[in-house]
Amino acid sequence: MPITPEQAAEIDAQRAQPQPTLRATAPGIEAHLYTALPVLDHGFVRVIDYMGDDSAIVQAARVSYGAGTKHVSNDEGLIRYLMRHWHSTPFEMCEIKLHVKLPIFVARQWIRHRTANVNEYSARYSIMDREFYIPAPEQLAAQSSVNNQGRGAVLEGAEAARVLEILKTDAGRSYDHYEEMLDQDGKQGLARELARMNLPTNIYTQWYWKTDLHNLFHFLRLRADPHAQYEIRVYAEEIAKVVADWVPAAYAAFADYRMGGASVSATGLDCLRRMLKGEAVTQETSGMSKGEWREFLAMIEG
Numbered sequence: 001m002p003i004t005p006e007q008a009a010e011i012d013a014q015r016a017q018p019q020p021t022l023r024a025t026a027p028g029i030e031a032h033l034y035t036a037l038p039v040l041d042h043g044f045v046r047v048i049d050y051m052g053d054d055s056a057i058v059q060a061a062r063v064s065y066g067a068g069t070k071h072v073s074n075d076e077g078l079i080r081y082l083m084r085h086w087h088s089t090p091f092e093m094c095e096i097k098l099h100v101k102l103p104i105f106v107a108r109q110w111i112r113h114r115t116a117n118v119n120e121y122s123a124r125y126s127i128m129d130r131e132f133y134i135p136a137p138e139q140l141a142a143q144s145s146v147n148n149q150g151r152g153a154v155l156e157g158a159e160a161a162r163v164l165e166i167l168k169t170d171a172g173r174s175y176d177h178y179e180e181m182l183d184q185d186g187k188q189g190l191a192r193e194l195a196r197m198n199l200p201t202n203i204y205t206q207w208y209w210k211t212d213l214h215n216l217f218h219f220l221r222l223r224a225d226p227h228a229q230y231e232i233r234v235y236a237e238e239i240a241k242v243v244a245d246w247v248p249a250a251y252a253a254f255a256d257y258r259m260g261g262a263s264v265s266a267t268g269l270d271c272l273r274r275m276l277k278g279e280a281v282t283q284e285t286s287g288m289s290k291g292e293w294r295e296f297l298a299m300i301e302g
């Protein structure tokens with residue numbers, strides 16, 4: 001369960017106390033504030049706070065006194081221009097703070113994004129909950145034979161049952177031993193900072209994660225991408241939906257130029273120009289390696 005009934009009641013109480021403010025607010029993200037969007041079997045993403053909206057990007061780009069321009073179409077055009085030309089600092093004027101509950105092995109990938117502020121639940125100070133990520137049957141895939149960093153066919157029948165059993169038993173046993181080591185019933189018990197050592201990386205941790213919109217887009221570009229591991233991708237996809245509600249114009253530009261767009265090398269551009277002139281370019285005449293050519297074709301053929 002992502003959140004307990006008590007936590008849900010706390011969230012409802014927070015949402016029941018709106019405060020008047022002179023700050024710019026974005027109705028799309030106000031609707032998300034504090035609520036937990038479930039991810040995986042026990043995880044979630046919640047928006048704790050945010051700063052700015054589409055107008056904040058425009059204001060910063062123009063270094064203006066007011067709230068952007070009078071014309072939404074002008075603002076959208078400017079935002080698209082900024083995105084197209086990698087003029088990124090105006091996007092840094094928007095910030096978001098998230099509360100995320102995620103398995104430790106997902107956190108290991110996530111923390112590589114250094115341009116964020118993070119504060120994680122302390123397993124030195126507190127006892128970890130008995131909550132482990134156990135993949136849904138359709139995510140229980142074999143190692144890919146063509147991609148060392150990917151998955152192949154889904155395991156089925158007895159093989160799937162055997163793997164699930166191993167995952168559940170190992171997690172349960174590790175946690176039993178964790179509790180046993182901590183146990184202070186008449187004994188001294190091992191310190192929490194040491195007892196946690198044997199916990200598996202599919203146990204859930206939590207953190208507050210704050211970043212600006214430019215770096216969040218970079219995170220989403222890498223982690224909402226089909227090449228990203230499923231378990232982090234589902235978090236990125238939830239966050240992407242929130243961002244689309246928060247800054248619709250900026251998100252639309254990002255989706256168009258970054259998520260849906262592609263960058264081409266000078267060699268690739270040359271091939272495209274030759275193709276447009278009617279030349280039958282092949283890998284041999286392209287100047288690209290086999291891998292580059294395969295990716296190039298995938299890009300232009302869709």
Ligand SMILES: Cc1cc2nc3c(=O)[nH]c(=O)nc-3n(C[C@H](O)[C@H](O)[C@H](O)COP(=O)(O)OP(=O)(O)OC[C@H]3O[C@@H](n4cnc5c(N)ncnc54)[C@H](O)[C@@H]3O)c2cc1C
Binds near residue numbers: 215222223228
């Ligand atoms: C599909 C996929 C597979 C991956 N596989 C691996 C892997 O096998 N092993 C592995 O170790 N990692 C792997 N990574 C992690 C990857 O190498 C990056 O560490 C991660 O995506 C964070 O990207 P970033 O550094 O651009 O982001 P951030 O840390 O948020 O940085 C954003 C940008 O800020 C700049 N920046 C930040 N810090 C510095 C700095 N100290 N010096 C210079 N510039 C800086 C850079 O321009 C950087 O692009 C993988 C990532 C993906 C998406």
